[in-house]
Amino acid sequence: MHSKKVAFQGEHGAYSEIAALKVFPDLELIPKKLFQDVFEALNDRTADYAVVPIENSIEGSVNEIYDLLLDTQKKVSGEIFLRINHCLIANFQHTSPITKAYSHSQAIAQCRNYLRNKNLEPIPTYDTAGAVRMIKEKAILDAAGIASRRAAEIYGMEILEDGIEDKKNNFTRFLILSDNETKPTGRDRTSFIFRLQHKPGALFSILREFADRQINLTKIESRPTKEKPWEYYFYVDIEGHCDDINIKEVINSILSRSISLNILGSYKQGTMT
Amino acid sequence: MHSKKVAFQGEHGAYSEIAALKVFPDLELIPKKLFQDVFEALNDRTADYAVVPIENSIEGSVNEIYDLLLDTQKKVSGEIFLRINHCLIANFQHTSPITKAYSHSQAIAQCRNYLRNKNLEPIPTYDTAGAVRMIKEKAILDAAGIASRRAAEIYGMEILEDGIEDKKNNFTRFLILSDNETKPTGRDRTSFIFRLQHKPGALFSILREFADRQINLTKIESRPTKEKPWEYYFYVDIEGHCDDINIKEVINSILSRSISLNILGSYKQGTMT
Numbered sequence: 001m002h003s004k005k006v007a008f009q010g011e012h013g014a015y016s017e018i019a020a021l022k023v024f025p026d027l028e029l030i031p032k033k034l035f036q037d038v039f040e041a042l043n044d045r046t047a048d049y050a051v052v053p054i055e056n057s058i059e060g061s062v063n064e065i066y067d068l069l070l071d072t073q074k075k076v077s078g079e080i081f082l083r084i085n086h087c088l089i090a091n092f093q094h095t096s097p098i099t100k101a102y103s104h105s106q107a108i109a110q111c112r113n114y115l116r117n118k119n120l121e122p123i124p125t126y127d128t129a130g131a132v133r134m135i136k137e138k139a140i141l142d143a144a145g146i147a148s149r150r151a152a153e154i155y156g157m158e159i160l161e162d163g164i165e166d167k168k169n170n171f172t173r174f175l176i177l178s179d180n181e182t183k184p185t186g187r188d189r190t191s192f193i194f195r196l197q198h199k200p201g202a203l204f205s206i207l208r209e210f211a212d213r214q215i216n217l218t219k220i221e222s223r224p225t226k227e228k229p230w231e232y233y234f235y236v237d238i239e240g241h242c243d244d245i246n247i248k249e250v251i252n253s254i255l256s257r258s259i260s261l262n263i264l265g266s267y268k269q270g271t272m273t
Numbered sequence: 274m275h276s277k278k279v280a281f282q283g284e285h286g287a288y289s290e291i292a293a294l295k296v297f298p299d300l301e302l303i304p305k306k307l308f309q310d311v312f313e314a315l316n317d318r319t320a321d322y323a324v325v326p327i328e329n330s331i332e333g334s335v336n337e338i339y340d341l342l343l344d345t346q347k348k349v350s351g352e353i354f355l356r357i358n359h360c361l362i363a364n365f366q367h368t369s370p371i372t373k374a375y376s377h378s379q380a381i382a383q384c385r386n387y388l389r390n391k392n393l394e395p396i397p398t399y400d401t402a403g404a405v406r407m408i409k410e411k412a413i414l415d416a417a418g419i420a421s422r423r424a425a426e427i428y429g430m431e432i433l434e435d436g437i438e439d440k441k442n443n444f445t446r447f448l449i450l451s452d453n454e455t456k457p458t459g460r461d462r463t464s465f466i467f468r469l470q471h472k473p474g475a476l477f478s479i480l481r482e483f484a485d486r487q488i489n490l491t492k493i494e495s496r497p498t499k500e501k502p503w504e505y506y507f508y509v510d511i512e513g514h515c516d517d518i519n520i521k522e523v524i525n526s527i528l529s530r531s532i533s534l535n536i537l538g539s540y541k542q543g544t545m546t
Contacts, residue, residue, distance in 0.1 A: 034378075034395070036385070057502035060336045060495075064382065105307075105399060109337065112309070122307070124399035126378060171502050201484040203493070204477070211474040218503065220476070220495060222333075229330035229444050229545065230491065272502065 005030050007038045007047035013129035013151030019082045019174040020051040039068045042177060050177040051080065055219070057171045059106050065175075066223045066235055069193070069264055076191050076265035078176035081272045085170075086111055088160040089132050089152040090144040098160070102131035103146035111146055113166045120144070132157060171272055182267050184241040189218065191237050191264040194254055198231050202257075209253045210238065213246045241266040278303050280311045280320035286402035286424030292355045292447040293324040312341045315450060323450040324353065328492070330444045332379050338448075339496045339508055342466070342537060349464050349538035351449035354545045358443075359384055361433040362405050362425040363417040371433070375404035376419035384419055386439045393417070405430060444545055455540050457514040462491065464510050464537040467527055471504050475530075482526045483511065486519045514539040 005028045008016035017029055030047055032038045041047035053062050069076075086107055090098055101108070101115055105124040108115070115122050123143070125131040132145035136155045144160060145151070152159045175191075182188075196202040210217050219237040224230070240247045242263055255261050278301045281289035290302055303320055305311045314320035326335050342349075359380055363371055374381070374388055378397040381388070388395050396416070398404045405418035409428045417433060418424070425432045448464075455461075469475040483490050492510040497503070513520045515536055528534050 034381075034397075036382075057497055058499050060339075060497050063333045063336075064378075066333075105337075108307075109309075124307075126397035126399065167499060169500070169502050200487060200489045203490070204480040204484040207477040207480060211477040214473060216473045217476070220493075222493060224330055224333050226331050226440060227442070229442050 003028055004048040005046065006049045006051060007032050007041040008051050009033070009035050009038050010127055011129040011133055011151075013132065013148055013154045015082060015084060015128070015148055015172060016051055016053060016174065018148060018150055019053075019080045019172070020049075022080055022082070023051070023078065023176065024049065035064050035068055039072055042072070042074050048178060050074075051174050052177065053172050054175050055173045056084070056106070057169060058110055058167060061221050063223065066221060069235075070223075070233060070262070072177065074177045074179065075181055076175050076267055077178045077180040077182050078267045079189065079270040080174040080176065081270045082172050082174065083170065083272075084110070084165065084172055085149065085163055086146050086165045087149050087152055087162050088144045088164050089135075089147055089157045090160055091135060091139065091141055092158045093141055094144070094158070094160075095142045098142060098144050100143035101146055102135060102143055104128045104131070107146045110165045110167070110170060114164045129154075173270070176267075181265065184243050184266070185268045187269050188239070188241040188266050189237055189269050190240055190242050190247060190266040191235070192251070193233050193235050193260075193262045193264065194258040195225065195233050195260045196258055198228075203234065205257060206234075206254055209250050213250055215240060215246060215250060239269075276301055277321040278319065279322045279324060280305050280314040281324050282306070282308050282311050283400050284402040284406055284424075286405065286421055286427045287400070288355060288357060288421055288445060289324055289326060289447065291421060291423055292326075292353045292445070293322075295353055295355070296324070296351065296449065297322065308337050308341055312345055315345070315347050321451060323347075324447050325450065326445050327448050328446045329357070329379070330442060331383055331440060334494050336496065339494060342508075343496075343506060343535070345450065347450045347452065348454055349448050349540055350451045350453040350455050351540045352462065352543040353447040353449065354543045355445050355447065356443065356545075357383070357438065357445055358422065358436055359419050359438045360422050360425055360435050361417045361437050362408075362420055362430045363433055364409060364412065364414055365431045366414055367417070367431070368415045371415060371417045373416035374419055375408060375416055377401045377404070380419045383438045383440070383443060387437045402427075446543070449540075454538065457516050457539070458541045460542050461512070461514040461539050462510055462542050463513055463515050463520060463539040464508070465524070466506050466508050466533075466535045466537065467531040468498065468506050468533045469531055471501075476507065478530060479507075479527055482523050486523055488513060488519060488523060512542075
């Protein structure tokens with residue numbers, strides 16, 4: 001029997017893996033080095049689902065995911081909110097005191113005050129769990145990594161301190177990608193992408209369509225078209241399902257005013273617990 | 274005599290340093306590890322100017338700079354456009370063939386097709402010029418770095434190939450920060466930040482102010498407030514100078530509709546040469 005698989009970016013212990021476990025506790029989780037590898041795993045069907053971070057409440061949008069969404073044929077079929085809880089993690093045989101902290105630059109930025117107070121020199125790496133694994137494999141004793149509790153458990157390391165992030169309202173929103181289209185639940189969100197002609201007031205005329213229908217826009221993001229410098233795709237999240245009548249209306253009106261329109265999917269809104 | 278100093282993020286050979294040299298060829302250039310260090314150098318007056326990347330035509334906005342702009346007392350006093358030209362750089366004694374390529378994940382993404390065609394395994398690091406320096410210092414012979422021509426020259430390395438980026442319309446826009454306020458030149462841009470109440474149509478009502486006055490909005494970006502998850506600051510660039518009458522009008526109308534408004538500065542528009 002084919003066991004379903006979920007692809008995520010990072011090493012085992014990554015926050016994406018923790019998010020995936022909230023929804024798919026019994027499926028096989030496949031780590032991938034790059035976000036692009038995650039999308040390729042979906043396309044070549046070595047994975048049935050992908051869980052990818054789209055936005056963090058402190059750091060904002062994950063640009064690369066927005067770009068990859070533009071080209072995917074898959075649907076957004078769900079969202080997951082995860083509270084980000086950073087731990088300071090070292091080898092059990094570490095020196096005292098520790099003098100350095102390795103982690104992804106975003107995690108470093110989120111623990112900036114803590115690191116300053118503890119006089120820890122921040123050293124940026126490309127991944128949080130990867131920093132912990134590196135400290136383990138190279139048997140580095142005067143440094144710690146900043147990553148999840150799960151990373152410490154997986155690599156058999158000591159948690160020196162838990163909850164070292166400067167701000168506690170640190171959540172990441174993840175999207176679930178798959179072949180599935182979802183039915184309305186009464187509390188849905190719809191995500192889509194449109195490209196406008198480069199002229200004054202073009203964006204304004206689209207936002208008017210939402211405002212006129214009292215549709216709540218929960219996020220707007222712009223990304224470069226990559227074809228012509230400083231021209232953009234706009235990504236919009238709204239409350240509602242694309243089977244709803246007023247959402248169908250607004251989609252039709254945007255279709256007639258935009259160069260392109262891509263509906264990424266409608267899905268049940270996640271909860272921040 | 275005090276020689277004026279310009280702070281930038283990255284190692285010598287970074288693209289930010291190349292941008293700074295276009296405007297300040299005779300000043301002392303000070304490398305800083307983190308963007309935050311660059312802003313601190315301005316604040317404690319160890320630097321007179323800073324040159325920071327705000328947006329790339331392929332990768333989009335540099336989120337961290339947007340956040341740092343929120344808290345700075347300095348003014349945006351200019352912008353610089355730089356064409357990004359990536360080189361594959363190795364030690365002169367390198368093996369043949371090379372099998373790996375180290376660089377910042379953004380540079381890797383921009384050379385994705387090239388790396389695939391050449392069968393080079395990408396390895397993400399935290400900096401472009403830093404990858405070249407690391408390959409030099411560790412005498413790694415089976416790998417190359419992806420960085421600027423200047424990085425190869427500074428570290429005495431061989432350029433295996435020049436112009437390996439997949440798309441040639443790859444420009445980065447940099448901002449110059451200083452204590453200076455600039456006079457109107459007739460071809461200016463103004464940047465500002467506002468925060469809106471979280472209610473449907475709030476952004477729409479602001480964009481109407483620009484549309485009604487035929488003011489061209491060249492960029493809109495949102496960043497999390499970090500106080501309340503999923504509430505945003507909006508960053509807007511418009512054509513014109515804050516001494517212009519219609520710009521003064523629009524600023525007044527936004528003031529009355531927003532929770533906060535911060536004018537980052539008016540400055541001469543850069544040219545993409």
